[in-house]
Amino acid sequence: xxxxxxxxxxxxxxxxxxxxxxxxxxxxxxxxxxxxxxxxxxxxxxxxxxxxxxxxxxxxxxxxxxxxxxxxxxxxxxxxxxxxxxxxxxxxxxxxxxxxxxxxxxxxxxxxxxxxxxxxxxxxxxxxxxxxxxxxxxxxxxxxxxxxxxxxxxxxxxxxxxxxxxxxxxxxxxxxxxxxxxxxxxxxxxxxxxxxxxxxxxxxxxxxxxxxxxxxxxxxxxxxxxxxxxxxxxxxxxxxxxxxxxxxxxxxxxxxxxxxxxxxxxxxxxxxxxxxxxxxxxxxxxxxxxxxxxxxxxxxxxxxxxxxxxxxxxxxxxxxxxxxxxxxxxxxxxxxxxxxxxxxxxxxxxxxxxxxxxxxxxxxxxxxxxxxxxxxxxxxxxxxxxxxxxxxxxxxxxxxxxxxxxxxxxxxxxxxxxxxxxxxxxxxxxxxxxxxxxxxxxxxxxxxxxxxxxxxxxxxxxxxxxxxxxxxxxxxxxxxxxxxxxxxxxxxxxxxxxxxxxxxxxxxxxxxxxxxxxxxxxxxxxxxxxxxxxxxxxxxxxxxxxxxxxxxxxxxxxxxxxxxxxxxxxxxxxxxxxxxxxxxxx
Numbered sequence: 001x002x003x004x005x006x007x008x009x010x011x012x013x014x015x016x017x018x019x020x021x022x023x024x025x026x027x028x029x030x031x032x033x034x035x036x037x038x039x040x041x042x043x044x045x046x047x048x049x050x051x052x053x054x055x056x057x058x059x060x061x062x063x064x065x066x067x068x069x070x071x072x073x074x075x076x077x078x079x080x081x082x083x084x085x086x087x088x089x090x091x092x093x094x095x096x097x098x099x100x101x102x103x104x105x106x107x108x109x110x111x112x113x114x115x116x117x118x119x120x121x122x123x124x125x126x127x128x129x130x131x132x133x134x135x136x137x138x139x140x141x142x143x144x145x146x147x148x149x150x151x152x153x154x155x156x157x158x159x160x161x162x163x164x165x166x167x168x169x170x171x172x173x174x175x176x177x178x179x180x181x182x183x184x185x186x187x188x189x190x191x192x193x194x195x196x197x198x199x200x201x202x203x204x205x206x207x208x209x210x211x212x213x214x215x216x217x218x219x220x221x222x223x224x225x226x227x228x229x230x231x232x233x234x235x236x237x238x239x240x241x242x243x244x245x246x247x248x249x250x251x252x253x254x255x256x257x258x259x260x261x262x263x264x265x266x267x268x269x270x271x272x273x274x275x276x277x278x279x280x281x282x283x284x285x286x287x288x289x290x291x292x293x294x295x296x297x298x299x300x301x302x303x304x305x306x307x308x309x310x311x312x313x314x315x316x317x318x319x320x321x322x323x324x325x326x327x328x329x330x331x332x333x334x335x336x337x338x339x340x341x342x343x344x345x346x347x348x349x350x351x352x353x354x355x356x357x358x359x360x361x362x363x364x365x366x367x368x369x370x371x372x373x374x375x376x377x378x379x380x381x382x383x384x385x386x387x388x389x390x391x392x393x394x395x396x397x398x399x400x401x402x403x404x405x406x407x408x409x410x411x412x413x414x415x416x417x418x419x420x421x422x423x424x425x426x427x428x429x430x431x432x433x434x435x436x437x438x439x440x441x442x443x444x445x446x447x448x449x450x451x452x453x454x455x456x457x458x459x460x461x462x463x464x465x466x467x468x469x470x471x472x473x474x475x476x477x478x479x480x481x482x483x484x485x486x487x488x489x490x491x492x493x494x495x496x497x498x499x500x501x502x503x504x505x506x507x508x509x510x511x512x513x514x515x516x517x518x519x520x521x522x523x524x525x526x527x528x529x530x531x532x533x534x535x536x537x538x539x540x541x542x543x544x545x546x547x548x549x550x551x552x553x554x555x556x557x558x559x560x561x562x563x564x565x566x567x568x569x570x571x572x573x574x575x576x577x578x579x580x581x582x583x584x585x586x
Contacts, residue, residue: 008072008076009081009084009085009087009088010088010092011071011072012068012072012076012085012088013085013086013088013089013091013092014088014092015064015067015068015071016064016068016085016089016105016106016109017089017092017093017102019060019061019063019064019067019105019109020060020064020101020102020105020106022060022063023056023057023060023105024098024101026056026060027053027056027293028265030049030052030053030056030263031053031263031264031265031293032265033049034046034049034205034207034212034263034264035165035205035207035212037049037207038165038207038210038211038212038233039165039166039167039233041210041233041235043209043210043562044560044562046207046209046210047209047369047562049263050208050260050261050263050367050369051367051368053261053263053293054261054295054366054367055367057108057295057296060105061105061108061109061112062112064109065109065112065113068109068113069113077113079114079118079120079123082110082122082123082124083122083123085123086106086122086123086124086125086129089102089106090129090130093130094130097139097267097268097269097270098268098269099130100128100130100269100270100297100300101269101294101297103125103128103129103130103300104125104294104296104297104299104300105296106124106125107124107125107300108296110123110124111124111381115381116381116382117382119382119384125300126303126304126307127304128304139267139268139271140203141202141203141204141267141268141271141272141275142200142201142202142203142216142275143159143162143200143201143203144198144199144200145158145159145198145199145200145201146197146198146199147194147195147197152180152183152192153176153180155199156176156179156180157172157176159199159201159214159229160172160175160176160241162201163201163205163214165231165239167233167237167238167239168237168238168239169238169239169240170234170238170239170240170576171240171576174576174577175240175241175574178241178244178574178575179229179241179244182243182244182246182574183244186246187218187225187246188221190221191218191220191221191223191225192218192220194220194221196220196221197218197219197220198218198219198220199216199217199218199219199227200216200217200219201214201215201216201227202214202215202216202272202275204264204265204266204267204272205264206262206263206264206292207262207263207264208259208260208261208262208263209260209369209371209565210232210233210562210564211230211231211232211242212230212231213228213229213230213231213254213262214227214228214229214231215227215228215276215279216228217278217279218246224278224279225246226245226246226247226248226250226251226279226280227244227245227246228244228245228246228250228251228254229241229243229244229245230242230243230245230568240576241574242566242573242574243568243572243573243574244574245568245572248279248280248281248282249473250568250572251279251280252280252282252283252473253372253473253475253567253568254567254568255276255280255283255287255288255291256291256372256471256475256567257287257290257291257375257376257422258370258372258373258374258375258376258471258475258477259291259370259371259372259567260368260369260370260371261290261291261292261293261295262291262292262293263293264292264293266292266293266294269289269292269294269297272292273285273288273289273292276288276291276292284301284302284305285301285305286298286299286300286301286302286305289301290376295376295378298378299378299380302378302420303380306336306338309333309335309336310386310389313333313335313336315333315334315335315389316333316389316390316391316394317331317332317333317340317385317389317390317391317394318331318332318333318334318391318394319331319332319394319397320332320339320423321425321426321429322426322428322429322466323426323428323466325466325480326344326347326348326351327343327344327347327351327353327358327480327482328341328342328343328344328480328482329341329342329344329397329398329401329402330342331394331398332423333389337422337423338420338421338422338423339420339421339422339423340383340415340418340419340420341377341418341419341420341421342398342402342405342415342417342418343355343358343359343402343405343417344401344402345401345402345403345404345405346401351482353482353483357482358481358482361481361482361483361484362377362379362419362481364481364484365377365481365484368456368458369456370456371452371453371455371456371565372452372475372477372565372567373449373452373453373456373476373477373478374453374458374477374478374479374481375421375422375424375469375477375478375479376421376422377419377420377421378419378420378421379417379418379419380415380417380418380419380420381416381417382414382415382416383414383415383418384412384413384414385412385413385414385415386411386412386413387408387409387410387411387412387413388411390413395408395413404416405417405418421479422471423469424469424470424471424477424479425469425470426465426466426468426469426470427442427446427465427466427468427469427470427476428464428465428466430442430470431465431530431533438474439533439536440536441474442470442474442476443533443536443537443540444540444541445470445474445475445476446465446468446476446537446541447537447540447541447544448476448541449468449475449476449477449478450463450541450544451541451544452563452565453478454487454550454553455553455563455565456563456565457486457487457488457557458484458485458486458487459484459485459486459487459489459490459518460478460483460484461482461483461484461485462480462482462483463523463526463527464526464527465527466480467479467480485516487550487553487554487557488554488557488558489516490516490518490550490554491514491516491517491518492518492519492520492547492550492551492554493517493518493519493547494519494521494547495511495519495521495522496511518550519547520544520545520546520547520549520550521545521546521547523544523545524537524538524545
């Protein structure tokens with residue numbers, strides 16, 4: 001055993017930092033393989049790598065906790081000793097370019113050792129201890145391009161050459177023409193023809209699903225405009241530019257909380273986040289850290305942002321709007337765009353899932369490709385709220401359904417286990433007050449959401465409108481996960497014809513129903529009480545009401561096909577008309 005001394009505290013800090021370095025090394029190794037997977041069009045490997053990288057964190061924390069418990073006397077492993085461990089750790093991470101991630105890793109070790117029961121700034125990094133380190137490191141993270149004698153063609157050609165893949169371009173001249181045409185149609189001539197125009201592009205390529213992205217910004221005439229080029233593999237050994245995104249909303253959707261984390265090499269995380277936040281001012285640091293793969297630090301930043309918001313607001317928590325769920329109790333702070341979800345102690349029939357099953361479903365969503373249609377969540381233990389921000393009626397409501405999850409005293413409300421999620425307008429409520437055009441758009445979005453989830457091998461299970469939300473961008477997102485399953489686990493069937501008329505009149509089915517059987521013909525009646533909305537949806541997405549549609553997707557998935565789901569409207573994609581043979585290659 002190690003003796004109690006400053007050396008002991010320093011050794012514990014060193015064990016934590018070594019564990020963090022091992023984690024970062026494995027994280028970077030998986031991330032660095034993204035380019036080869038993209039170039040090889042190995043989409044299944046890309047999906048597996050994304051999930052494996054998420055799994056790394058908990059494994060690394062477990063390894064460090066086991067090592068500390070084996071190396072240090074139990075008398076040392078008390079919260080009272082950790083302020084000194086923390087001070088030693090601060091000295092060891094000084095000067096690191098990823099110091100904020102190292103702080104979060106330390107927090108994870110502390111919380112695992114002490115089971116989230118003692119959450120104090122003295123022993124952990126509730127607030128960062130190195131805020132001054134957020135100044136620029138001097139490590140270049142971008143390349144800067146300016147107009148030269150060859151104009152826009154030369155500038156764009158230089159950008160593409162600097163980020164060249166081992167694969168040749170399908171047709172680089174066509175792609176550059178498409179980009180210039182888009183610039184001409186989108187920006188005032190004074191902007192894109194200015195001698196002062198500058199394009200700044202992050203050195204690292206962003207990879208996710210079946211695409212790679214060059215991310216940067218255009219600076220001209222005092223304007224800063226996002227500049228994102230999605231690059232696709234045509235799966236025939238060539239790459240091409242699929243579109244150019246310059247609208248802030250489009251870029252924000254690309255980095256949405258409903259999408260999987262990017263695989264991108266980030267040597268200085270804080271500077272990458274600072275650059276991205278300049279492109280998307282509405283995005284919080286928490287969202288951006290999560291979007292580039294540091295979801296645990298995203299959780300840390302979320303908590304810090306939430307504490308700051310509590311200090312600068314006075315409203316009370318209320319029940320979240322919408323129909324109350326059978327599995328989750330949900331509340332929110334009106335001034336803060338997040339909901340807090342607690343698993344209830346008891347699920348009324350016909351729900352047959354258990355608490356463990358619900359937690360497993362949320363873990364599935366965390367690791368699966370969310371294709372822009374499932375909300376990311378953060379999981380917390382022993383989350384402490386100020387008691388005075390809860391009304392007696394809300395506390396009573398929570399105690400009635402989730403008493404085992406609550407600890408209440410004079411000053412605080414502690415929730416043993418909860419999930420946080422971005423607040424959206426429930427789809428059923430949205431349809432009650434939207435315009436006719438919004439109704440048509442959101443119904444189309446709802447159908448697209450179901451289809452894109454299915455293409456990603458996800459069946460929502462409970463497809464009721466109340467389980468879907470509408471984002472500020474008008475996108476429809478699924479957020480109730482207790483009944484989701486893999487699409488390939490479901491048995492889609494047609495309802496057999498009745499043998500005689502009395503069977504159809506009976507309240508009971510005249511056919512056998514297995515545990516995984518689903519009858520799409522029943523969807524219209526269950527999903528749409530309003531006949532007018534039912535008819536409109538049927539005109540847009542009536543194929544969802546046939547077993548053949550779902551069976552076709554299942555067959556494609558089982559054959560190993562990975563569907564393409566674009567994080568922007570298909571109408572934004574560039575044309576790829578074939579040119580003369582002499583123009584095909586660079």
